[in-house]
Amino acid sequence: MTIKEVFPNPTVKKVIFQIKFPNLFYIEDKIGDFQIRIMDQFPKSSLVFEKQFLFALGINASLADAEQEKLKKGDRKIWQFKNDENVQVNLYADSLSITSESHKTYSNTASENRFRDIIEYVVGNLIDIVNIPVILRIGFRYLDEFPLMEKNNENYLNHFNSAFNLERFDISEAGIMEIKTNLSRGKYFFNYGEKVLKKDEQWTVFLDFDAFANNIKAEDFLTVTDELHDINVDEFKKVIKEPVYEYMRKK
Numbered sequence: 001m002t003i004k005e006v007f008p009n010p011t012v013k014k015v016i017f018q019i020k021f022p023n024l025f026y027i028e029d030k031i032g033d034f035q036i037r038i039m040d041q042f043p044k045s046s047l048v049f050e051k052q053f054l055f056a057l058g059i060n061a062s063l064a065d066a067e068q069e070k071l072k073k074g075d076r077k078i079w080q081f082k083n084d085e086n087v088q089v090n091l092y093a094d095s096l097s098i099t100s101e102s103h104k105t106y107s108n109t110a111s112e113n114r115f116r117d118i119i120e121y122v123v124g125n126l127i128d129i130v131n132i133p134v135i136l137r138i139g140f141r142y143l144d145e146f147p148l149m150e151k152n153n154e155n156y157l158n159h160f161n162s163a164f165n166l167e168r169f170d171i172s173e174a175g176i177m178e179i180k181t182n183l184s185r186g187k188y189f190f191n192y193g194e195k196v197l198k199k200d201e202q203w204t205v206f207l208d209f210d211a212f213a214n215n216i217k218a219e220d221f222l223t224v225t226d227e228l229h230d231i232n233v234d235e236f237k238k239v240i241k242e243p244v245y246e247y248m249r250k251k
Contacts, residue, residue, distance in 0.1 A: 003233060006111045007248035010104050011144040011207070011240075017119050018097040019221065020137040027093050030130050031079050034091070037125040041118075042081035042089055049075040085113075089122055098122055106229050116229075120222055127218050135216040140228040142236070144207040146244060148196065151203045156196075159243050160205065163194050171196060180208075185231050188213045192235060209235050 035045055081089040086101040103115040126132070148156065152172045156162060163179050164171070171177060178195040193208030211228040 003237070004108065004110075005249075006105050006108050007245075008104075008251045009248050011146050011244065011248060012104075012142050013101065013145050014143040015100045015103055015115055016097060016139070016141040016143070017099075017115075017225070018095060018137075018139045018141075019123060019135050020095045020139075021132045021135055021218075023094040024130065024132070025093065027091075027130055028077075031091070033129050034126060035079075035081070037129065038081060038089070038122060041121065042083050042087075044082040046080045048078040048080045048090075087118060091126070096123065096126060106233075107226075116222075116225070119225060123221055127221070132218045135218055135221060137212060137214050138216055138221060138224055138228065139210065139212040140225060140232060141208070141210040142232050144209070144236075145199075146205040146207070146247065148203040148205050151196075156205075159241055160194075161239050161241065163192070185211065188228060188231060190231055190235065194239075207236075207239060211235075 039045075076092060079091040081091075087103075088099045090097045090099070098118060100115055100118070103113060103118075105111045105114055107114050107116040146159070148159075153166045153170060156164075156171050157166065163181070164177055169177065174196065176195070176197040178193070178197075180191070180193045183190045183192070189212050191208070191210035191212075193206070193210075195206040195208075196203065197206070198204070209232040211231040213224050213228060216224050
């Protein structure tokens with residue numbers, strides 16, 4: 001299932017991992033402990049509101065009034081932690097997400113920068129500090145992009161096992177082409193998206209691989225995440241062809 005290569009030029013542009021859990025009103029009291037636990041790898045911290053009002057942690061007491069005003073308007077608090085490698089952790093009262101724009105591999109031992117290690121580090125520390133009774137949902141999503149040099153059916157099918165009905169709809173005539181589907185994969189689920197449109201004057205293929213699981217024991221989060229990753233990898237390997245691998249091998 002695993003792709004053994006670590007590509008210098010991967011098509012993946014963003015990886016998103018998320019867990020959802022019951023709304024825990026006491027989580028705010030644990031934020032300081034969580035911040036200290038992950039500070040070595042995520043030294044930049046801030047308090048963000050849903051509508052993108054940004055305040056630094058540790059600001060003076062006047063923040064309390066501003067907080068109350070935002071909360072009255074329905075804004076949600078996000079405790080945000082970042083590093084210099086374009087990895088970001090967002091913690092809500094009912095969920096945690098990790099977004100990376102730098103990782104090229106999930107668990108390949110040939111690389112020292114593995115996304116699995118970040119997940120284990122962040123979520124492991126959260127579970128150790130916060131008594132999460134159950135994880136309602138684990139989601140693992142890959143967003144890929146590929147520049148389509150020639151926009152025609154022959155070239156497209158040379159690169160991808162497409163979900164598009166290209167016999168019915170000629171891609172050379174499309175201003176945008178898109179398909180989304182939701183499937184079961186054993187006890188888990190999988191969302192797939194495929195889209196072609198212009199980005200910065202370049203015709204681009206967007207691929208969306210999103211595996212998820214529901215109602216997981218907190219202590220099983222990493223095992224389940226491994227299995228979700230395997231689903232995404234299997235689906236990725238079904239979609240792309242050798243010219244895409246060649247593109248990813250180029251520095």
